[in-house]
Amino acid sequence: MRIPALVIAAAMIIAIPAQAKATYVKKAQDAGFPEVKNCTACHVGTPKKGGELTERGKFLEKTKAEKKAAEVDLAWLKGYKGK
Secondary structure, eight states: OHHHHHHHHHHHHHHHHHHHHHHHHHHHHHTTOTTOOSGGGTBSSSOOTTOOBOHHHHHHHHHHHHHTOSSOOGGGGGGOOOO
């Protein structure tokens, strides 16, 4: 009986980060950027802390550093001039 509970707990732990990242896609689309369809709009491959970023992702990280913000604000994409 313990094994199924462990499997369910592990699945929930794995699913939480995936759901958290999906909120960025929704926020970007809600902010008027329908071209942001998944994580690869800003990340190369699977997003992970310290992973490689696309030009859009680099723009957001640079803006975050300039503003000394705790998190990326997807409204900043209004200032992004790339594709």
